[in-house]
Amino acid sequence: MGEGFEIRIGREAVQFSAAHFLVFGPDSAEAVHGHDFSVEVAVTGNLLDPGWVMDFLVLHRFVQEIVEPLDHKVLLPAKNPWLRLEMLGDELVRASLGKWSWQFPAVHCFLLPVCNVTAELLAQYIGGILKGRIEAELPGSMERLRVEVFETPHYSARWTYVRQEGESRC
Numbered sequence: 001m002g003e004g005f006e007i008r009i010g011r012e013a014v015q016f017s018a019a020h021f022l023v024f025g026p027d028s029a030e031a032v033h034g035h036d037f038s039v040e041v042a043v044t045g046n047l048l049d050p051g052w053v054m055d056f057l058v059l060h061r062f063v064q065e066i067v068e069p070l071d072h073k074v075l076l077p078a079k080n081p082w083l084r085l086e087m088l089g090d091e092l093v094r095a096s097l098g099k100w101s102w103q104f105p106a107v108h109c110f111l112l113p114v115c116n117v118t119a120e121l122l123a124q125y126i127g128g129i130l131k132g133r134i135e136a137e138l139p140g141s142m143e144r145l146r147v148e149v150f151e152t153p154h155y156s157a158r159w160t161y162v163r164q165e166g167e168s169r170c
């Protein structure tokens with residue numbers, strides 16, 4: 001019989017507020033601005049004892065632990081080819097782009113391993129860490145993982161992982 005199960009943590013349950021700006025070229029970027037981001041995740045997998053794909057509470061905790069460090073931070077793209085990031089002493093981060101530069105307290109910054117802080121790449125960042133956490137908790141059980149990052153109720157981007165035929169279950 002063809003049937004399956006997907007569990008979901010709704011976007012109302014996982015939220016963070018952060019500032020960011022997109023970089024478009026060597027001297028072109030958005031103004032720094034903020035969003036109340038929210039995150040929805042869904043996991044498809046085998047039904048395990050006691051009759052669940054995985055515990056909602058554990059999945060919720062995993063996602064929360066990944067996004068919590070992003071909350072109330074300036075999100076900076078550490079892999080952008082044009083944006084230069086440097087520490088000024090121990091306390092300030094300077095971001096330079098062409099003739100522009102911004103300075104932020106280092107404790108208010110989070111450097112993401114992405115080339116731009118888009119909703120797509122945030123979803124991929126969160127999804128990549130979450131995939132590792134779920135696979136460690138439930139080896140071989142997850143078939144599919146979906147992470148959707150909302151910048152607003154009507155703008156979101158989704159990242160999806162689907163286990164391939166022959167991909168190791170462990």
Ligand SMILES: Nc1nc2c(c(=O)[nH]1)N=C([C@H](O)[C@H](O)COP(=O)(O)OP(=O)(O)OP(=O)(O)O)CN2
Nearest residue numbers: 020021022030033034117118119120151152155157
């Ligand atoms: N596919 C994507 N498109 C856009 C992204 C993205 O991450 N993925 N990001 C942006 C901007 O960073 C950002 O969303 C712009 O926000 P804002 O200027 O606030 O525009 P809004 O329409 O959301 O809000 P208003 O303040 O009401 O204008 C753009 N595209």
